[in-house]
Amino acid sequence: MAAVSKLLLLLLCLCTYHSLTAYAGDDPNRYTIGSINTEAICSESKATPSTTSAGATLALHHRHGPCSLDPSKETLTTEEILHSDQLRARNIHRKLSADTSSTAADTDAEKLEATVPTTLGTELQTLQYLINVSIGTPAVAQTVMIDTGSDISWVHCKPCSPCHNQMDSIFDPSQSTTYSPISCSSTACVQLGNDSSAGCSSSKQCQYVVNYLDGSNTTGTYSSDTLTLGPNVVNGFQFGCSRVVASDSDDMIAGLIGLGGGAQSLVSQTAATFGPSFSYCLPAPQAPSGFLTLGVSTTSNSNFTTTKMFRNSEIPTFYFVPLRGIRVGGTPVDVSPSVFAARSVVDSGTIITRLPPTAYSAMSSAFRAGMQDYRRAEPLAILDTCYDFSNLTTVRVPAVELVFDGGAVINLDYDGIMVFDCLAFAPNEDDSWPGLIGNVQQRTFEVLYDVGRSTMGFRAGAC
Template sequence: MASVSKLLLLLCSYHTLTAHAGDDRSYKVLATGSLKTDAVCTDPKATPSSGGATVPLHHRYGPCSPVLSKKMPTLEEILRRDQLRASYILRKFSGATGRAGDVQQSDATVPTTLGTSLNTLEYVITVGIGSPAVTQTLLIDTGSDVSWVQCRPCSQCHSQADPRFDPKASSTYSPFSCSSGTCAQLGQEGNGCVSSKCQYIVNYGDGSSTTGTYSSDTLALGSNAVKSFQFGCSNAESGFNDQADGLMGLGGGAQSLVSQTAGTFGKAFSYCLPSTPGSSGFLTLGAGSSGFVKTPMLRSSRNPTFYGVLLKAIRVGGKQLNVPPSVFSAGSLMDSGTVITRLPATAYSALSSAFKARMKQYPPAQPSGILDTCFDFSGHSSVSIPTVALVFSGDAVVDLDPHGIILDNCLAFAGNSDDGSLCIIGNVQQRTLEVLYDVGQGAVGFRAGAC
């Protein structure tokens, strides 16, 4: 299998490029009011790159969300859930070659019947399913392949804002038979068969699950229609109590939306996660590639769901941290569902120290869960924070938005227990960037200021 050094040799043709979010001075100004929960939905300013199909994207707990969600969880609860997801991912990529988390070499297998964590997902899109189309608001997840919605009848389902999908009311609905190739492709033991209909089950890392009939129907993405879209028609679920109607899998496996629509929109998609819950972003299928800085995408045939990249270095205030490249050798995952970016221990320690050294004007504050680099911003309407940039293979430099650096009053990064462990690039760090997953060209791209 390819070693990391061999992988790096493949990157020599990439030029040094920078995705600037804001200016490139060593400090950025952040209004402390923007760190508080938004009460009003602001006018969308999203500017997606050209693509085949674009739908709005919202934070599930924000005022722009179409879901009548419960009150936003506390930061403590968000971080607790987030740790469950991150720990699950790290376990799945651990120990294959003596180094935890090697994206390219991992022998760990994540079956299509397993998902990362349902209750950490924060962003939703609205689509239509069936003929006539029934509006469904779905969580998005790059760490899942199987998409599903709650269907009638349902023996054990949570309440939702939209009408529950009724297969009998759709003229284009079709369940897969147990003998179909599509059913076999799910690749799960004990798949089950009810009245000759293929049954699916997805067990998530946080203990939640969904099961029902694997089916196909017409999917409406804005003005675009996807015929014979494959999804789970859920008749029972557990461990999930939000108002969303289901999940849209954006992983790299055969069952994901991206794989299913590759023939129509191409093997590329992108999204932009807004800076705050009070603003909007977007999801685009068939995204264009111009205007992005790019880094090679690392994939594993044993674990096709996840999208890997190689983080090489971190810059604070324009200066690169003195961290050996070997610390990042296990690779990194881009993940829409993990909130906080996880770094190897040495890398996080260096980042925290450098950040605190440039924040001496603000008193330290008590840690918040896994966030231990926190500050007291009392009495300040705005704060000056040092820039943070992530440097990926191919020397693609991604300058983070201020909202991608600070969460509440803390540095929005956390450390893993050891070096040589997998990095997870979480959704806070992705805010305002259009993140491109170009599977066809084997690249991940970043475009600043897209939403």
């Protein structure tokens, strides 16, 4: 049965993505559409983390990849996935906006909400990458999503009625000898702030809430317990013990680990132990695994192409970089540098990269000019530059490079350029909005968040 499950997952991946596994001849922009040996892929990981010092490294998987930790199938259509991705993009833009009044963005978000089921997990469907950690003493294994756009980590907890249908045992805090609910008067509870605080329970225990734009939320008791990351143990880790259950969701995931820049995130809580840096490599959907590393050695930065990283003290969750241009086929797209004045958020949970509309228009025009040999397909939700690759054995796409301040240039491979047979970029609604660099463009790179040095790095071919 295990082999059958793996085959079904593989077929899902192959139906969703073209598996372009090798260059054709000497042309670095031509890719061969090939079959995949799932058994070989899952036994021979190509992930190569950079050198670490006193750090913790965990295997990381695409949630519907051939070696996924999650046996459930994708329950959303491609269009619903892209709508969910748009919800996430809207949510990030709304958090970054100083204007919290009703806007055109809010109106459009309401339209999107009407097309996507409002269950816990709808907006979270864009969180495609999983790790395995353990909570409590004795340790209880939990398969969780990672998210650089979240600070608060949480897992489903007992008592629950009905209980969440997940692959791991639901964490029961009453069975852990190291579990402790956080009191309402503690600094940790006060740091939740108005947006994440859900008040106090009758027993003066701190209650948290995380709201998602689709109307769902996770809420429960803010707590502390032992977190086990491979051979590493983190004592007193603060997380949400969630009592909310999405009973009509097929999502088998136990919870979420926040990698944002806020005080509640795993990165902030372990900075004193591992250091103020982390990195990950997000594998392509058909690839075996990547990794998440806490505590990347700063001496290994020479292996990365680096640029400046910025933070917003009022909204510390997000990590910004200065994207300054795009090259298609080796030629810079013809837009004024001022179009890229707003910094871009690097986000592991957003799928499709969002660009200023002026920049996107110039980029897509240049890309289409380089794809004239291929038949166009109908637009797919937010993706408007799509192609019909049926009956083809090789595909040649123009090179796409992202150019950052300081001369850093990131050369994307096929899996960073195309998704669902479409150009994996979309426009923001306004040039003034911050761009979003999604996980499609981050795939196969080790992305380094050197918080201590305010630097972001990219190392190609890491997984």
